[in-house]
Amino acid sequence: MRKLFALFSVFVLFTVLTACGPKLDYDKGTFTGPYCDDLDVFADAKKAAIGMVTDSGTIDDKSFNQGTWEGIQCYNAKHTSAVKYLQPSGETKEDYINAIDNLVDAGYKMIVAPGFKFENAIFEAQTTHEDIKFIIIDGAPHSGNYVPDIKSNTVSVMFAEEQVGFLAGVAAALQTETGKVAFVGGMEIPAVQKFGWGYVAGVAYANDTYDLNVVVTDYLYQGTFTEVTAGQTIAAGMYDEGIDIIFAAAGGVGVGVINEAKTRTEAGEEVWVIGVDSDQYDAGKYGTAGKSVILTSAMKRVDLAAYNYSGALATNSFVGGKQVTYDIKNDGVGLPANNPNLAADTLTKVDTVVAAMKADTIVAPNTKEKLTTYLTSKGYVTPGTITY
Amino acid sequence: MENKHKSARERFIHYFSDESNRRKLAPYISILFGLLAGLILMLLIGQDPIKGYINILNGSIFKGLFEGNFRRLGGTLAIATVLTFTGLSVAFAFKTGLFNIGVGGQMLFGGFIVVLLGNVLTLPKPVHLLVIVLAAAIGGALWALVPGILKARYRISEVVTTIMMNYVAMWTVSYFVRRWIPGHYETESSMIKESASLKFELLTDLFSGSAINLSIILAGLVVVFIWYILEKTTFGYELKAVGFNPDASKYAGMKVNRNILYSMIISGAIAGLAGASYYAGYTNHVKLGVVPNFGFDGIAVALLGLNSPFGVVLSALLFGVLRTGGEYLNAMTSIPKELVDIIVGLIIYFAAATLLIQFMLTKLIKKMKKNDEKHIEEKVVE
Incomplete structure (x- = not known):
């Protein structure tokens, strides 16, 4: 029993010791696509760490998730950064928040969330993680009463x-x-x-x-x-x-x-x-x-939104606290x-x-x-x- | 003198000469094999397995724990609570000779009743909670009643009927949610009232705002209660006897049909409580068009827990840790989350092969005993 306890203590100690600051891998990606080629490179962009949480469905849904992820990958192909997506284990607010927390703990500085289902989760996350930037697509954060409450570290992207x-x-x-x-x-x-x-x-x-x-x-x-x-x-x-x-x-x-x-x-x-x-x-x-x-x-260019805000994060030009509409004027649709x-x-x-x-x-x-x-x-x- | 200073080897042989001890060890060996296989897999994909397992533990328990943030532990416990209920539901049915695959549907229907009553009733919190918990059990039991009657009366396999009831539950719930408690979006019901939520401020604050809720206490009570019924009462003995051998039980004068029905109802009621734990503690609303996969996970939990109530708790905890830790692992390293699914799958695989593991142990013990006898004989000859 004593041996077991000693073993356990060593294990816990080891865990604590290795639990210090996360190290992200900054790797230039290789994504190419018809729309990625035409996008402009951001001048003097710093290294960015961008995370994404998928909505219901997988990353290769040929729609929302895929579009968003392609925008992020495209950014990574032009600018060296650390990118990652997580597929939450369920579709409840708790599951979304856990996924966001995991990405934040891993060191990602911006979280992109495609879909109105994230409205509640982003509402809580934007308060808990004030130094993290949030992009919610097709929705606006609210406390459950459907009245948008967008904090200064969040942007809600809508499409025309x-x-x-x-x-x-x-x-x-x-x-x-x-x-x-x-x-x-x-x-x-x-x-x-x-x-x-x-x-x-x-x-x-x-x-x-x-x-x-x-x-x-x-x-x-x-x-x-x-x-x-x-x-x-x-x-x-x-x-x-x-x-x-x-x-x-x-x-x-x-x-x-x-x-x-x-x-x-x-x-x-x-x-x-x-x-x-x-x-x-x-x-x-x-x-x-x-x-x-x-x-x-x-x-509907969700990829463009993801790309642009990745750039905004990297060039320190992110302005939050508002709702933006991607329409015909800015080639959003x-x-x-x-x-x-x-x-x-x-x-x-x-x-x-x-x-x-x-x-x-x-x-x-x-x-x-x-x-x-x-x-x-x-x-x-x-x-x-x-x-x- | 000799007896007091037995060697480790002798103690090993002595311990595992008992069949029930061999049986108890099997799950631990399955877990060990599963984790080992995961380790090899991580090595094969060029990742550091130690880092991998540490991240799983950090993500489910330790991260932030020493700075006083219990959120991750709380989340893991919340998931483990739901798994305890579904695992217990399956285990109870197993013990009494029934294979209840419809736990997901029973949980969903129990949960639907909870969300419905959580929406339409206005009561003080303690009363409201009592009402929804009871209603959840009744809802789950009701859903298990149909397969129960079919099994008891017409000997129709519950494997088929319970799983079909899952789909019936899914669409019935979809229909009535849309009709009675539609949510803001078409895919979900409206949220339950605060008074019907199993989240308890003191507990939530203690665990830094995690999803842990009062159902964890309920789970503890139910586990002890079910253990008591199965092990300490005549009623439980009869249920088990019917499960072992219906014909012998009938010959011994037990009411076989009645007991099958009771087993099914109790199993369904526990599944219904899983619904209360999940829908009133974790999500607070019902999502349409899906049967919660906790039902199927419950089968795995029960299998690994050797269908014993306390075993179920332990295995639910393990599953909770793996489930919540997997995503953190995915975020922190480039090891995909699916690795955890593989490990879980392998553990179950090995657990299903417990008979094989037991058989191997038996052989080993026999061989060791034989060796010992040889030694003794040799000594005598000398």
Whole structure:
């Protein structure tokens, strides 16, 4: 027994001794990507230590987590820094806070948290760790009452999804052969809703401006971001109704929509999908000719936000305590630079709309009420079966 | 004189000649093998295993402990509490001959009742807590009742029915949460009232704001209570007897069907308490569309704890440490968190192979005894 105790004491002592200051490995990464190449290098950036906590889902979700992590990796490829992501063991506030604490204890100076689910956890963490910077994407910290309370070490990044949804709507209206288009959302959360509202407004705008008669004949939320087969079934139903373009802002459900479009295109039908969040062109490729069913993608540059704030941390230019919106003006949202499936005429018209948005002459509606007003002003009649 | 100064070897042989002692040692050997395998794995991926294990311990217990920050220990204990409940639920069913795989579903349903009552009732805290804890047990028991009846009356395998009840629980809870207690976001229920939270200020402050809550005391009481039932009462004896051999029990005049039903209900009630511990102590709301994986972890906890109530506590603590320490390990080093999952998996693997380990021990003891006899014979011949 005495021996055991002695052994234990030695062990504890050893633990305490080795528990002193963490050492981070600063390693230059090797990430390359189409969007990373175009980003500017920050001059005189100091070494940065950037941590990230993943939302539900994994780091390779082809969406939110992946986009954020790619932004951080891109930063690391251009500037030597220490980067790490943790996938929490659960999806509760406690699990998120534990993950944040672990990263902070390991020496990371900034924590990027993609998703509204982090609102409560970031609210607590921004107070406990005053010397750590926090970036929350698509949400704002609050104590549980949904009233944003952003401390000076935190930035809440929001995106103008309605603007890029609008552009997708304009493109869809100009490209459709049947005059019928549709929207499929994942969960009915603000970020997804705004894509949908902007989309319908874009269709209405195109009808009014270019004298078209396109209708959004189906508009629904599947309810998850994961049900691939449900997405496929929904898409099959829509294409059968004569709809030829579906805007899928629905994560994994969108993958199902893309699968259905691929199957039909290979069988000779002409149907399209509008992708979301990142440029999904590659995800829509079929056959051997390298063609894709992705008409275009409504991009939301979470990677840019992660990249920019990593730079802000490293150059000591981080300004917190506020909410920032990434929109069309700062390239936070937009259609991809390359759109092989859009007609030249469509591209010109979309560019005009982009210019008008930047000049504030077109304002995409970002609430249900504004959408209703907007549709009325454009003389668009919503089919009776649809609620936004 | 001879007897008092037995050599270590003689004591070893003596101790392990007893079969129950051999059985008790098996889990420790499994853990040792599991940790050794983890060590080899870390070496293989070019990492420092000592640093790895120290980080696991630091992350789950020691980091900050000596500066008076008990947060990490508290978090580990909170997880271990939930695991104790689910492990005990599985272990109790095992002891009485039932394989309850539906602990996750029973826990979820118990937890749903807790969150529902935590939302709609307005009561003083002590009364509210008593109500939700009782309701959790009843909710869990109710969910286990259906498989219990099917097993007792129609001999339908509880393995199939309990696991299917998990899915029924998942979607039933989703439906009623959306209808009665929808949260701010579509994926969750609304938060329970402060008076229904098992978090206790004194305890929370003591553990530097960690998730530890009153259910840890409840867990202790339940563990002792279940041990008492199983080991010290006729009722418990009957339950075990039915588990060992239903036909013999029936011949001996026991009510087999009734006892199966009771076992299932008690196992479900403990699972329901796990729901109270998790949903009223840890999360304070229900997330939709998932069955908590604590149910399946409970099977592992029970297996390693040799289905004994106190064994379950020890193995729940070990799992708690590995679970919370793994993430810290991931943050501090470039050893992936999944390594911990592998270690846990291996420990379970070895634990499942306890029979093999016991067999090896038996052989070893036999061989040693034989050797000794040879020595004695040789001495006699001389």
